[in-house]
Amino acid sequence: MAAALQTLGGGIGITLHWIAFTPTIEQQATEEQKKKWLKLAQDVAIVGAYAQTEMGHGTFVRGLETTATYDPSTQEFVINSPTLTSTKWWPGGLGKTANHATVMAQLYTRGKCYGPHNFMVQIRSLENHQPCPGVTLGDIGPKMESNGNDNGFARFDHVRIPRENMLMKFARVEADGTYVQPPSSKLAYSNMVYLRGTFVMSAAQALASATTIAVRYSCVRRQSEMKPGEPEPQILEYQTQQYKLFPQLAAAYAFWFASWFMTQQHGSITGSMEKGDMSGLAELHALSAGLKSYTTAVTARGIDVCRMACGGHGYSHASGLPALFGGAAALCTAEGENTVMMLQTARYLVKCFAQSQAGKRLTGTVAYLSAVQPSPVAGNRNMSDLGTLVAAFQHRAARMVRHAAMQMQGEMQKGKAREDAWNSCSVLLIKAAEAHVHSFVVRNFAETVQTVEVDESVRAVLTSLCQLYSLYGITEHAGDFLKDGYLTGRDIDAASSHLSAMLARVRPDAVALVDAFDLHDKILRSVLGRYDGRVYEHLYEWAKKSPLNKSEVHESYYKYLQPFLKSNRAKL
Numbered sequence: 001m002a003a004a005l006q007t008l009g010g011g012i013g014i015t016l017h018w019i020a021f022t023p024t025i026e027q028q029a030t031e032e033q034k035k036k037w038l039k040l041a042q043d044v045a046i047v048g049a050y051a052q053t054e055m056g057h058g059t060f061v062r063g064l065e066t067t068a069t070y071d072p073s074t075q076e077f078v079i080n081s082p083t084l085t086s087t088k089w090w091p092g093g094l095g096k097t098a099n100h101a102t103v104m105a106q107l108y109t110r111g112k113c114y115g116p117h118n119f120m121v122q123i124r125s126l127e128n129h130q131p132c133p134g135v136t137l138g139d140i141g142p143k144m145e146s147n148g149n150d151n152g153f154a155r156f157d158h159v160r161i162p163r164e165n166m167l168m169k170f171a172r173v174e175a176d177g178t179y180v181q182p183p184s185s186k187l188a189y190s191n192m193v194y195l196r197g198t199f200v201m202s203a204a205q206a207l208a209s210a211t212t213i214a215v216r217y218s219c220v221r222r223q224s225e226m227k228p229g230e231p232e233p234q235i236l237e238y239q240t241q242q243y244k245l246f247p248q249l250a251a252a253y254a255f256w257f258a259s260w261f262m263t264q265q266h267g268s269i270t271g272s273m274e275k276g277d278m279s280g281l282a283e284l285h286a287l288s289a290g291l292k293s294y295t296t297a298v299t300a301r302g303i304d305v306c307r308m309a310c311g312g313h314g315y316s317h318a319s320g321l322p323a324l325f326g327g328a329a330a331l332c333t334a335e336g337e338n339t340v341m342m343l344q345t346a347r348y349l350v351k352c353f354a355q356s357q358a359g360k361r362l363t364g365t366v367a368y369l370s371a372v373q374p375s376p377v378a379g380n381r382n383m384s385d386l387g388t389l390v391a392a393f394q395h396r397a398a399r400m401v402r403h404a405a406m407q408m409q410g411e412m413q414k415g416k417a418r419e420d421a422w423n424s425c426s427v428l429l430i431k432a433a434e435a436h437v438h439s440f441v442v443r444n445f446a447e448t449v450q451t452v453e454v455d456e457s458v459r460a461v462l463t464s465l466c467q468l469y470s471l472y473g474i475t476e477h478a479g480d481f482l483k484d485g486y487l488t489g490r491d492i493d494a495a496s497s498h499l500s501a502m503l504a505r506v507r508p509d510a511v512a513l514v515d516a517f518d519l520h521d522k523i524l525r526s527v528l529g530r531y532d533g534r535v536y537e538h539l540y541e542w543a544k545k546s547p548l549n550k551s552e553v554h555e556s557y558y559k560y561l562q563p564f565l566k567s568n569r570a571k572l
């Protein structure tokens with residue numbers, strides 16, 4: 001059923017029912033409330049949207065304007081959109097599909113505001129799908145991509161819901177209006193942490209799709225002359241084509257492994273939180289925010305590199321690459337705009353750095369911050385050794401975190417308020433946080449290829465891919481590694497030579513590495529990436545189905561071109 005709805009396309013948006021609405025019930029509803037709504041959602045007996053973002057606020061959740069005011073006389077919450085900018089805007093499925101929504105609203109009881117909380121609101125009749133009384137709904141109009149999804153708007157005009165419709169696993173309001181605090185005010189945000197974690201796998205899958213399309217096509221496409229008189233080579237034989245595609249292919253594997261770690265971390269930390277141990281929440285938030293931001297940004301750029309590497313046919317929707325790019329671009333904004341998310345990671349790093357300065361031993365993904373030597377140890381390094389490469393990335397990140405934090409401390413010592421010092425150092429902070437996430441991805445990639453249960457021939461290929469990913473990162477960000485002398489110019493030259501060698505080493509396994517993603521043609525939806533490689537025949541068939549080809553002479557000729565030509569000829 002869900003798959004059918006999924007493929008319905010135009011105007012039916014059920015993605016967010018699965019990835020946001022249903023998980024919010026799972027994570028924020030009491031056991032009693034789950035009995036009422038969870039099975040209905042899992043069986044698609046109701047269809048839901050996750051309605052948090054408003055026309056005026058998406059990033060700043062504490063600034064949301066929708067209100068939920070408790071009325072003890074009727075034991076109801078009154079949901080209201082007090083301003084135009086409080087209109088819920090963007091939620092997937094909200095426009096035409098969903099008949100329920102979890103609505104994030106400022107909770108008021110006994111005249112006091114307790115901040116954003118989630119409320120279950122029925123928005124359409126289960127009989128005729130008309131909007132419920134007091135609810136105004138609609139689609140927000142065409143977007144860059146994903147126009148099959150009805151991202152919508154909703155306004156609430158004093159809509160009354162039972163007290164029991166507040167999702168009360170963490171915080172609750174008693175019948176008399178008493179507010180009961182949650183263990184942490186940020187638990188209302190827990191579903192965003194979960195969803196950001198899933199974006200890491202979405203990014204990996206998107207980059208895997210794009211590299212599958214581009215690598216396969218680069219084996220079909222022959223172009224130019226590498227040597228006079230010789231047959232046109234596969235374009236994948238050009239080193240520049242390998243330099244475009246193989247780092248993206250390596251990143252797809254790196255992000256795939258990072259998503260494994262993210263999923264494992266989310267499970268274990270939320271498991272501890274169920275037992276009341278909140279100690280892992282801060283690290284989980286920082287890691288999910290940073291990984292979401294980093295992997296989606298690299299993926300969007302990487303998909304466009306793959307698109308360009310396919311020449312003109314890459315620009316056609318037949319390739320599947322423009323749609324992939326549009327989807328990946330959405331991942332950079334949705335579920336926490338990337339800059340804002342990376343700043344959240346930076347906030348955590350600055351805090352950890354201060355703790356390390358005060359003598360605390362750091363653990364988890366920031367442990368390296370206290371272990372890395374501040375003074376660079378220059379020298380001839382073995383730039384093909386994974387341990388050396390991991391250490392270089394950790395040194396770079398530690399140096400940049402330290403530099404950004406000390407810069408901020410310096411600003412504050414000059415008398416700047418903390419917030420002003422933060423803002424004036426935020427570019428340094430972003431770069432430091434990106435370096436931190438990059439070092440995590442490299443370390444996790446190296447640890448995975450060394451421990452994953454595969455036969456040694458596969459491990460050898462994955463190790464080459466990890467070396468390629470790391471060497472590419474070092475050569476692309478050489479300045480960061482050279483700045484304090486930790487790496488020398490000779491090290492960077494060695495890294496470049498090893499990178500060239502890795503491109504040649506990965507070439508024979510490139511098709512096998514993309515086939516290993518096992519992405520069916522129906523998922524790839526790409527003429528260029530077809531498993532059977534019959535690109536040209538299917539490109540022609542695809543073009544013939546273009547709506548413009550329904551008639552030999554298009555109606556626009558008679559309407560516009562013919563009179564225009566006639567009048568121009570008459571003037572000759």
Ligand SMILES: CCCCC/C=C\C/C=C\C/C=C\CCC(=O)SCCNC(=O)CCNC(=O)[C@H](O)C(C)(C)COP(=O)(O)OP(=O)(O)OC[C@H]1O[C@@H](n2cnc3c(N)ncnc32)[C@H](O)[C@@H]1OP(=O)(O)O
Pocket residue numbers: 020050052053058059060061062092146186189190192193202206281282285324326327328330331333334335336337340344347348351
């Ligand atoms: C290629 C194929 C793809 C196909 C897909 C195509 C299309 C679909 C794409 C996308 C759609 C799918 C899903 C999208 C769904 C959505 O977008 S839902 C809406 C998402 N919205 C957000 O993510 C909002 C982002 N903003 C926030 O999370 C917060 O406002 C903030 C930025 C984090 C700031 O919060 P604030 O309360 O002001 O906190 P502050 O910065 O002041 O920090 C205070 C402390 O709180 C800690 N903290 C913040 N958030 C969390 C959290 N989630 N968990 C735990 N802790 C948190 C923070 O670290 C601070 O701690 P300190 O100890 O004080 O430092």
Ligand SMILES: Cc1cc2nc3c(=O)[nH]c(=O)nc-3n(C[C@H](O)[C@H](O)[C@H](O)COP(=O)(O)OP(=O)(O)OC[C@H]3O[C@@H](n4cnc5c(N)ncnc54)[C@H](O)[C@@H]3O)c2cc1C
Pocket residue numbers: 016020050051052053056057058059060089090091092146151330333334335336337338339340343
């Ligand atoms: C395809 C798609 C699907 C979506 N689906 C949903 C959904 O189902 N449910 C839902 O509730 N929402 C959804 N959204 C909305 C999405 O969550 C928000 O758009 C996102 O959180 C970004 O918030 P914003 O639009 O307010 O951006 P803004 O924050 O206005 O971003 C604009 C600029 O301001 C900058 N900025 C903002 N705050 C800061 C800061 N503190 N420091 C530095 N710079 C800052 C940003 O970096 C950015 O450059 C969806 C969005 C898209 C594109």
